[in-house]
Amino acid sequence: MTGFALASQIMLWIAVGVLGVLVMALARQVGVLHERIAPAGALTLHQKVSVGDKGPEMELTALDGARVRIGGRREGRSQLLFFLSPDCPICKTLMPVLRSAARAEAGWVDTVLASDGEDEAEHRRLVMKQELAGIPYVLSETLGRSLGVSKLPYAVLLDEQGRIASLGLINNREHLESLFEAKERGVASIQQFLAGA
Structure with a gap:
């Protein structure tokens, strides 16, 4: 194996290692974002009635x-x-x-x-x-x-x-x-x- 081929193999493995680290960091950030985004429930727009009030009959x-x-x-x-x-x-x-x-x-x-x-x-x-x-x-x-x-x-x-x-x-x-x-x-x-x- 020539010196050029050896150097290119080393550079390729370094690039793969850096890419792996970046993917892991991105996956962690997606997980953090997922935890921060809470499900949205129905929006209450007024306060004429509240939860716990007696409803109409x-x-x-x-x-x-x-x-x-x-x-x-x-x-x-x-x-x-x-x-x-x-x-x-x-x-x-x-x-x-x-x-x-x-x-x-x-x-x-x-x-x-x-x-x-x-x-x-x-x-x-x-x-x-x-x-x-x-x-x-x-x-x-x-x-x-x-x-x-x-x-x-x-x-x-x-x-x-x-x-x-x-x-x-x-x-x-x-x-x-x-x-x-x-x-x-x-x-x-x-x-x-x-x-x-």
């Missing part, structure tokens, strides 16, 4: 004619109130997520769709197009106002006693699931849980 008629009891005591069951609008594009993109969550959490959560819209036909078209049959859908401006709903899509999870367990603006699956997580962990929000951890 009312009986409403769903679009399909069924009577729907909102709030109050429920033996072993919580109630998810999901506020939406037929002209809300984010609401429409969340419908598959909502259907999936309603099925997955059906053992302990009753899901109710709610809106303050007046055009029943438009809401019925939304139910058909988004395949929401089987999930009660109520129209009530009073319900949204009593919970301080100002932006959509918004969700409120009521516990078995009819108290607000968690609430917030929902923009993706993570936000919706954070409501269930917050209730199961007994905190107002995932952010509160992470701050205490």
